[in-house]
Amino acid sequence: MKKVFLWLLIVSIITVFSLAGCKAEVAKEITEEEAAVEEVTDEPEEEAVAKEEEEIGIKTTVKGKIVFVSDRDGNEEIYMMNVDGSEQIKLTDNPADDFLPSISLDGSKIAFTSERDGNWEIYIINVDGSRQTNLTNNLPNDTGPCFSPDGSKIIFTSDRDLNNEIYIMNIDKSGQVNLTSNTADDSFPCFSPDGSKIAFYSDRDRDWEIHNREIYIMNVYGSGQTRLTYNPACDWLPSFSPDGSKIAFTSNRNGNSEIYTMKVGGSEQTNLTDNQANDMGPSFSPDGSKIAFSSNRDGNWEIYIMNVDGSEQVNLTDNPAVDGHPVFSP
Numbered sequence: 001m002k003k004v005f006l007w008l009l010i011v012s013i014i015t016v017f018s019l020a021g022c023k024a025e026v027a028k029e030i031t032e033e034e035a036a037v038e039e040v041t042d043e044p045e046e047e048a049v050a051k052e053e054e055e056i057g058i059k060t061t062v063k064g065k066i067v068f069v070s071d072r073d074g075n076e077e078i079y080m081m082n083v084d085g086s087e088q089i090k091l092t093d094n095p096a097d098d099f100l101p102s103i104s105l106d107g108s109k110i111a112f113t114s115e116r117d118g119n120w121e122i123y124i125i126n127v128d129g130s131r132q133t134n135l136t137n138n139l140p141n142d143t144g145p146c147f148s149p150d151g152s153k154i155i156f157t158s159d160r161d162l163n164n165e166i167y168i169m170n171i172d173k174s175g176q177v178n179l180t181s182n183t184a185d186d187s188f189p190c191f192s193p194d195g196s197k198i199a200f201y202s203d204r205d206r207d208w209e210i211h212n213r214e215i216y217i218m219n220v221y222g223s224g225q226t227r228l229t230y231n232p233a234c235d236w237l238p239s240f241s242p243d244g245s246k247i248a249f250t251s252n253r254n255g256n257s258e259i260y261t262m263k264v265g266g267s268e269q270t271n272l273t274d275n276q277a278n279d280m281g282p283s284f285s286p287d288g289s290k291i292a293f294s295s296n297r298d299g300n301w302e303i304y305i306m307n308v309d310g311s312e313q314v315n316l317t318d319n320p321a322v323d324g325h326p327v328f329s330p
């Protein structure tokens with residue numbers, strides 16, 4: 001039997017609580033061989049790198065793709081496909097579980113969570129799957145990365161202070177700072193398109209009998225933390241629209257998990273999926289016209305896409321494996 005799909009396990013922890021009540025550089029590490037090449041070449045560094053990548057067929061950036069997680073090969077790995085579901089390719093390939101991906105706005109890097117070191121760590125790779133690098137490298141669990149729009153920073157969730165908090169770090173893994181710093185659980189942050197705001201979910205105002213989570217927003221360095229949703233249900237996994245005017249999120253306020261959208265101030269909360277299955281983990285397309293999400297409406301978890309108004313919901317993966325946590329490339 002397959003292992004429990006880890007990103008779903010993380011979400012199911014929330015669901016269990018709700019059912020009880022409300023239901024450096026990162027960088028380019030140069031090997032000795034590469035260093036020797038640099039010493040003998042007369043070409044400028046950028047030209048040499050471009051030539052090398054062209055010769056070996058490396059794609060430095062991607063456009064119009066969806067990155068997602070699948071256990072179709074026996075454990076969770078990071079995959080990429082076209083927005084119509086075609087050309088599904090695997091980017092990570094190791095015995096550990098890799099999940100919760102985020103792609104940089106220029107389409108060149110993917111950050112994700114991996115348990116290959118025995119605990120959850122934030123890794124970064126080139127979009128072709130090369131140069132996999134551990135950015136957090138400590139004993140506590142670090143998960144759920146999200147790139148800043150300019151690609152210089154990553155926000156993530158860490159339990160290094162004994163509860164889940166939102167952290168920020170530079171892309172070279174330096175400058176890791178706790179942004180939320182309280183006794184509640186704060187998790188799964190995402191940047192606004194202009195990089196000035198961070199949305200996340202928190203249980204800081206929860207009723208201890210119903211264990212609910214709510215969507216919050218704050219300034220990029222942690223000030224102005226403001227609650228956006230107010231109900232006894234669990235609201236989580238926020239995602240900004242490309243123009244910054246809306247936030248899509250998951251809520252179980254109707255008894256099962258559905259995809260909702262709201263204005264960035266919290267008004268006009270609207271159910272887009274509205275069915276008896278569980279739908280979660282929304283991601284806007286770069287032009288804001290589509291939303292990708294995960295659903296178990298066909299008996300197992302698959303990647304779906306729909307128009308931003310909830311119409312034309314289409315299964316993109318359609319296989320017996322568990323496929324989840326889609327994110328659009330730029």
